[in-house]
Amino acid sequence: MQTIICMKWGTRYGPEFVNRMWAAVQRNTDRPTRLVCLTDDETGIDPMVQCHPIPDINLPPELINTPWRKLVLWRDPIADLSGDVLFLDLDLVITGSLDVMFDFEPGRYCVIENWTQMGQGNGNTSAFRFPVGKYASIFNNLQDNPERVLSTYRIEQLYISKEVEDMVFWPKLWCASFKHTLMPPWPLNFFKAPTLPSETRIVAFTGKPDQDEALRGVWPVKAGWKKLYKHVRPTPWIAEHW
Template sequence: MQTIVCMKWGTRYPADYVNRLWSMVKRNTQRPTRLVCFTDDTSGISEEVAVHPLPPITLPERVMWLPWRKLSMWQAPLADLDGDVLYLDLDVVVTGGLDVFFDYRPGQFCAAENWTQPGSRIGNTSIYRWHVGRHSEIFDRFNADPEAVLRDYRIEQQYISALVDDMEFWPSDWCVSFKHTLLPKWPMNFFKVPPLPEGTRVVAFTGKPDPDEAEIGAWPVNAPWKRLYKHVRPTPWITKHWR
C-alpha cells in the first residue's frame, strides 16, 4: 500500500481541495494507494480519505499558519505511517503517473529542486518523499528551540535542505512550477496560455494564483498597479486534470 499525505489547516483551502487531490491520486496510480490528510477540520472531506489530527509541534504565533507547520511531518512515530511516504501540497495539480515517485531512489529524501534557486541545493517541499523516522532531528531540533531555527532560516524548506545532506531531486520534467516554469514571461502572459509540457506529473502552485484562479484566468492582487504584470490567461488543462 502506497501512502500519500497532505495537510489542511486554517481556512485558505476548503475540503474540496482534499477531495480533488484524492480524485487525482486515484486516476494517476496503478498500485493500491491511500491518501492521509492531517487536518484541524475534517468536515466535508471524503470518507475515502484517512484523516488524523494535526501532529503536535511547538510554533510561535507569528508562524502558526505558515508552512513551518509542515515540519511536524518529520517526527516519529507519526500516526500509523511507516516507510517511504509521498507528501503533496493541497494546491498541486496532478497531471501524470505518481507510482514512479515511490520507485525513485528508495529510502532517500527526494524533493523538487526549488525553481527560484537553481543550483543552490534547496528542495521545494510542494512535493517530497521521506522515510518516516529518518532525519527526525529536523523536527526535534525545531521543536526544542523554534526561535533559534527561525533566526537562521527564512522558510522551512531551506532549513530541511540544510539538514539533509543526501537529498535527491526529482527529474526536472516530473515537477514544475505553474508560476515559475509554465507562465509565459511578461508581456506574453497576457496573450499566451501557460502550456503543459509532455512528461509533467505534478504542477505546483506556489503563492498565487491558486488552481481554481488560474483555471479561469483570475489573479487576485492586493494593489491595482500589480495588474500591469500579474496576469494569467484561462488555462483549460487545469480543468482537465484538477477534478
C-alpha cells in the same frame, strides 16, 4: 500500499481541495494507494481519505499557520506512517503518474529543486518524499530549541535542505511551477495560455493564482500597477486534471 499525505488547516483550502486530490491520486496511480490527511477539521472530507489530527508542534503563535507547521511530518512516530511517504501540498494539480515517484531513489529525501534558487541546493517542499523516522532530528531539534532554528532559517524548506545530507532532487520535468516555469514570459502571457509538458506529473500553484483562478484566467492583485504584468489567460487543462 503506497501512502500519500497532505495537510489541511484553517480556512484557505476547504475539504474540496482534499477531495480533488484524492480523485486525482486514484486517476494517476496503478498500484494500491491511500491518501492520509493531517487536519484540524475533517468535515466534508471524503470518508475514503484517512484523516488524523495534526500533532502538536513547538512554534510561536504567529508561525503556527505557516509552512513551518509541516515539520510535524518529520516526527517519529507520525500517525500510522512507515516507509517512504509522498507529501503533496493542496495548492497543486496532479497531471501524471505518481507511481514513479515511489520508485525514484528509494529510502532518500526526494524534493523539488526550488525554481527560484536553481543551483543553490535548496528544495521546495510543495512535493517531497521522505522515509518516515530517518530524519526525526529535523522535528526534534525544532522542538528542543525553536529560537535557534527560527533565527537561523527564514523558511522551513531551507532548514530541511541544510539538515538532510543525502537530499536528491526530482527529475526536472516531473514537477513544474505554474507561475515560474509554465507561464509565458511577459508580454506573451497576455496572449498565450500556459501549456503543460507531457512529462509533468505535478504542477504547483505557489502564491497566486490558485488553481481555480488560473483555470478562469484570473490573477488577483492588490496593487494596480502589478496588473501591467501579472496576467494569466484561461487555462483549460487545469479542469481536465484537477
